[in-house]
Amino acid sequence: MSAVAAAIDAAHAQGRGALIGYLPIGYPDLExxxxxxxxxxxxxxxxxxLGPPYSDPVMDGPVIQEATNAALEAGFRMRDTFTAVREVTxxxxxPALxxxxxxxxxxxxxxxxxxxLRAAGGAGLITPDITPDAAADWLAESARTGLDRVFLAAPSSTDDRLxxxxxxTTGFVYTVSTMGITGERAQLDAAARALVARLREHGAERACVGIGVSNADHVRSVLEYADGAIVGTALVxxxxxxxxxxxxxxxxxxxxGTVRG
Known part of the structure; x- marks a missing residue:
């Protein structure tokens, strides 16, 4: 079993859902x-x-964009990704994805x-802008190295795509709670609950919900039906x-908020 799957299962054994926390690498500086x-x-x-800053972040909301832009302006380089993962792990x-x-x-x-990434101790990749049918190289390399490959599922995904x-996917399916960019929402879209149910029908053992999860009440709500909650903007x-x-x-x-009743 992957370290990511094991971490989710360990949380469950403790009567909790898993909490996955996002932060950009290099913000406000690498150290x-x-x-x-x-x-x-x-x-x-x-x-x-952990998110390496990118110049065209199509999914990132304004808080994360502000942070990643600051990291790029401060001189972030690709090699800093592996430095950060190595030191953190x-x-x-x-596990660090x-x-x-x-x-x-x-x-x-x-x-x-x-x-x-494997040499640095990383657990795998979350790849928001590529789907498995376009990722043959990554499927092969992740299998070779034992890294997890976490793909995203959206409410608009067809049953065949799900x-x-x-x-x-290995580790968990990243379940997108709403269509659109990351950021805090007053209420999570009910589509997330329905999407997790659809993923279960297709055999998903672990589904974690992200995008819009920003406080402990959101976490509790998500963990009523999902295996984990993903928080980014609120932490940044x-x-x-x-x-x-x-x-x-x-x-x-x-x-x-991860403790189940």
Missing amino acids: TSIEAAVTLAEAGVDILE ARTDI VMTYWNPVVQYGVSRYADD AMIVRE RALRDGGLDGLAAAARELVA
């Missing part, structure tokens, strides 16, 4: 972004989702990227406004 990821782990987050016991758009992986070289996503905002202490407080509050 602080590493400390921030460690802070999430120490606060009780189950899985880290040396100091924590939880990299959330990356696909073009940087292709530019770096899919095989080389997989080797360097079946393919479930078949090819907490880091921006309150530094590492503010981030730790926000993470602890979210973790409190």
Whole structure:
């Protein structure tokens, strides 16, 4: 079993759902972004989702775009991804996934990227802008290296596409709660619940819901029907406004929402 799947199952054994926390690498600088990821782990987050900044972030909302733009302006380079993953995984016991758009992986070289990520201790990739039918190279390289490949499922996905996503995904299916960019929502779209049910019908063992999950009540709601909740914008905002202490407080509050009744 993958480290990501094992982390989700371990949370379940403790009577909780899993919490997956996203932070951009290099924000506000590389060293602080590493400390921030460690802070999430120490606060009780189950899985880290670390995002290399990208110049054309089609899914990112304004808070994350602001942070990634700042990281790029501060001089982020692709090699910093592996530096961050290596240092974070040396100091924590939880899996670290990299959330990356696909073009940087292709530019770096899919095989080389997989080797360097594995060497750094990374658990795998979340790839929001590529589907399994267009990812033959990544399917092969992830199988070779044992890295998880996390694909996204959206409410608009057809049953055939959902079946393919479930078949090819490892770790968990990233279940998009709403159509659109990341960010906080006053209420989560009911489509997320229906989408998880559809994924279960296609055999998904682990489905985690992201996009719009921003507080402990959202986490509790998601974990009524999903295996994990994914939080990004709220954590980036907490880091921006309150530094590492503010981030730790926000993470602890979210973790409190993972306990099932």
